[in-house]
Amino acid sequence: MMKTAAQNLIIIEPKKGWTTIDLKEIWKYRELLYFLTKRDIKVRYKQTVLGGLWAIIQPVFTMVVFTLFFGRLAKVPSDGIPYPIFVYAGILPWTYFANAISASGNSLVGSANLIKKVYFPRLIIPASASLAGMLDFFIAMLVLGGLMGYYHFLPGIALLLFPVLVVLTFVCAVGVGLWLSALNVEYRDIRYAIPFLIQLWMFISPVIYPVSMVGEKYQWLLALNPMGGVITAFRASLLGHQPIDWFLLILSAVIIVLLFLSGVFYFERMEKTFADIV
Amino acid sequence: MTEPVIKAENLSKQYRLGATQGYKTFREAIANATKALFRNFGKSNPQSAIRNPQSDTIWALKDVSFEVKQGEVIGIIGRNGAGKSTLLKILSKITKPTSGRVELKGRVGSLLEVGTGFHPELTGHENIYLYGAILGMDRWEVTRKFDEIVAFAGLEKFVDTPVKRYSSGMCMRLAFAVAAHLEPEILLVDEVLAVGDVAFQKKCLGKMGNIAEEGRTVLFVSHNMGALSAMCQKGLLIEQGQIVYNGEVKSAIEQYFKRLESRSHLELSKRQDRKGSGACRFTRLTFEDESGQPLNTFRSGQSVRVVLDYESNYNSNLHAVKAAISIDHHLYGEIFYCDSLTTGDLIHEIPSNGRLVCTVDSLPLIPGSYSKSVFLKVGSQIVDWITGAATISVEEDDLYGTGKLPTRGIVLLPSYSWSTVEN
Numbered sequence: 001m002m003k004t005a006a007q008n009l010i011i012i013e014p015k016k017g018w019t020t021i022d023l024k025e026i027w028k029y030r031e032l033l034y035f036l037t038k039r040d041i042k043v044r045y046k047q048t049v050l051g052g053l054w055a056i057i058q059p060v061f062t063m064v065v066f067t068l069f070f071g072r073l074a075k076v077p078s079d080g081i082p083y084p085i086f087v088y089a090g091i092l093p094w095t096y097f098a099n100a101i102s103a104s105g106n107s108l109v110g111s112a113n114l115i116k117k118v119y120f121p122r123l124i125i126p127a128s129a130s131l132a133g134m135l136d137f138f139i140a141m142l143v144l145g146g147l148m149g150y151y152h153f154l155p156g157i158a159l160l161l162f163p164v165l166v167v168l169t170f171v172c173a174v175g176v177g178l179w180l181s182a183l184n185v186e187y188r189d190i191r192y193a194i195p196f197l198i199q200l201w202m203f204i205s206p207v208i209y210p211v212s213m214v215g216e217k218y219q220w221l222l223a224l225n226p227m228g229g230v231i232t233a234f235r236a237s238l239l240g241h242q243p244i245d246w247f248l249l250i251l252s253a254v255i256i257v258l259l260f261l262s263g264v265f266y267f268e269r270m271e272k273t274f275a276d277i278v
Numbered sequence: 279m280t281e282p283v284i285k286a287e288n289l290s291k292q293y294r295l296g297a298t299q300g301y302k303t304f305r306e307a308i309a310n311a312t313k314a315l316f317r318n319f320g321k322s323n324p325q326s327a328i329r330n331p332q333s334d335t336i337w338a339l340k341d342v343s344f345e346v347k348q349g350e351v352i353g354i355i356g357r358n359g360a361g362k363s364t365l366l367k368i369l370s371k372i373t374k375p376t377s378g379r380v381e382l383k384g385r386v387g388s389l390l391e392v393g394t395g396f397h398p399e400l401t402g403h404e405n406i407y408l409y410g411a412i413l414g415m416d417r418w419e420v421t422r423k424f425d426e427i428v429a430f431a432g433l434e435k436f437v438d439t440p441v442k443r444y445s446s447g448m449c450m451r452l453a454f455a456v457a458a459h460l461e462p463e464i465l466l467v468d469e470v471l472a473v474g475d476v477a478f479q480k481k482c483l484g485k486m487g488n489i490a491e492e493g494r495t496v497l498f499v500s501h502n503m504g505a506l507s508a509m510c511q512k513g514l515l516i517e518q519g520q521i522v523y524n525g526e527v528k529s530a531i532e533q534y535f536k537r538l539e540s541r542s543h544l545e546l547s548k549r550q551d552r553k554g555s556g557a558c559r560f561t562r563l564t565f566e567d568e569s570g571q572p573l574n575t576f577r578s579g580q581s582v583r584v585v586l587d588y589e590s591n592y593n594s595n596l597h598a599v600k601a602a603i604s605i606d607h608h609l610y611g612e613i614f615y616c617d618s619l620t621t622g623d624l625i626h627e628i629p630s631n632g633r634l635v636c637t638v639d640s641l642p643l644i645p646g647s648y649s650k651s652v653f654l655k656v657g658s659q660i661v662d663w664i665t666g667a668a669t670i671s672v673e674e675d676d677l678y679g680t681g682k683l684p685t686r687g688i689v690l691l692p693s694y695s696w697s698t699v700e701n
Contacts, residue, residue: 011379014376028414031417035407036411043397047399116394117372118388118395118413120412187307275373276293276373
């Protein structure tokens with residue numbers, strides 16, 4: 001039966017400048033987030049021979065190459081643990097993050113048709129693009145489990161922090177993805193800047209080298225890169241080879257939250273023009 | 279219930295045109311920012327800072343106000359580019375109005391383009407859920423209506439086939455079936471019946487009729503006047519972004535044709551947007567049929583005479599004239615170009631003042647909207663050139679006596695036939 005009309009009054013008015021986020025509206029469309037994420041996951045490895053194996057092949061081969069060049073040849077230190085497991089534990093969150101910001105950064109432009117023809121909170125598009133990569137991340141985690149068994153690593157109590165770190169990585173990816181996707185609608189330069197950004201960002205993140213390699217005086221600079229604290233803590237929580245650097249982690253978390261909130265507000269500000277300019 | 283469920287007040291929508299339309303690059307943004315900075319420092323000429331807003335913007339809708347009561351079925355009529363789709367986009371919250379306000383009471387379902395959001399790699403089954411979610415249905419609602427949706431689309435055998443293997447008609451059927459089961463209180467439909475076979479079109483119209491009978495409100499954009507007059511009680515005629523008629527659907531359709539008719543004569547003498555030396559100018563453009571009667575509407579395959587009155591400030595006859603007409607489609611660009619030089623006409627002298635007639639035996643245009651440009655050259659000099667001198671709207675006609683027109687291609691062959699030859 002139809003609801004009474006008064007319950008559903010919708011007012012459409014021009015809105016300028018900064019607007020508040022309609023959380024109720026986003027909640028109403030949570031099903032769409034689920035189905036778009038499911039779509040991205042299902043479609044990802046359709047018509048491939050290796051399918052989900054790709055989620056493992058990519059980080060494993062990266063690990064092998066990095067171990068050879070950075071671990072063996074360049075003798076990059078690894079906080080006293082075997083380089084393969086050190087670098088793999090860094091590649092995991094990094095690969096997820098890089099894929100997520102790349103996918104969500106291009107997501108709005110890629111969904112131009114949808115945006116021009118159907119209404120729904122646009123935030124769902126970059127959010128689902130970031131969420132879809134989670135499955136690959138967890139598949140690749142299995143290999144880390146194997147490596148930990150092989151090298152006899154047993155995670156300690158710090159493992160409890162692991163879910164928090166996954167959420168932080170996700171929030172960071174969404175925050176960056178919101179900025180990039182909204183900017184990309186107006187400035188197509190972003191499409192070309194994203195791969196470049198990811199490449200540079202990896203080198204300023206402690207993926208292939210430990211934070212300890214950077215002089216103590218400059219370590220706080222690494223913390224300004226939110227992925228720096230997250231990756232370091234990620235390694236420490238799983239491998240337990242060193243205590244969690246709380247200062248670094250909390251600083252990163254604060255920056256991630258700021259990045260996310262500013263991303264949401266910028267996105268909401270631009271949202272109303274997407275259909276006209278995408 | 280007499281309370282209006284849709285109340286629009288002074289709705290306007292402005293779009294940017296030209297170079298600034300669409301996306302910018304950083305370079306432009308930085309250049310603009312730098313310019314703005316210098317302007318603020320210099321404060322020399324504030325006027326130059328403001329670009330003429332008239333030249334690069336267009337009002338797709340201007341001060342549109344109307345009310346719709348619950349259970350009404352309203353047809354929105356107008357030529358292409360009149361602002362119909364913009365209106366539906368605003369009502370469905372896809373784009374914000376530049377000014378004005380709308381109040382909507384109830385859940386809004388919109389069907390502006392069938393099947394956007396389908397993913398080709400997913401099966402019909404998966405796409406039903408995905409498309410349902412896009413339209414704002416929840417999982418349980420889709421599950422509950424799933425069998426009904428599939429049956430309505432007639433795709434029981436293909437539910438587990440990826441949509442990329444579907445024909446375009448099958449896609450359309452599936453999408454309409456999902457949307458039709460959305461059960462919104464207000465349904466907005468844009469030209470969805472333009473594709474699909476006749477049987478399915480009938481089914482869709484029937485379904486929309488049912489929706490209306492259940493007391494829901496429907497706003498329906500279409501060029502199919504038959505469907506409009508059968509389904510709607512009221513019509514909203516939009517022209518150049520403004521409502522020019524709001525009332526009974528039959529009168530709205532009448533008005534629509536009358537206004538097309540008034541376009542058969544076009545004064546060109548006052549047009550400013552022209553190129554050329556101006557030594558000779560087109561003053562008037564008239565469309566006639568083969569018997570010389572002014573033409574109101576164009577139909578595919580019709581014969582048309584384009585009559586161009588011209589004046590010149592030459593005292594003697596004009597020599598070495600080249601006159602040309604070109605027809606442009608907004609998507610495909612120039613469709614054809616008829617100039618007098620290729621046919622060897624007008625090669626001898628023509629009077630300094632008079633009229634030129636271009637006769638087209640059979641208009642090979644599929645239904646749609648086209649723009650017409652006129653061009654005149656005397657000797658080596660371009661004397662007059664008006665791009666977009668007229669917009670013509672071509673309507674469907676039963677050209678082949680079968681009630682059908684080709685659904686593909688950008689022009690149509692007015693005359694052809696198929697036959698068999700025995701071996």
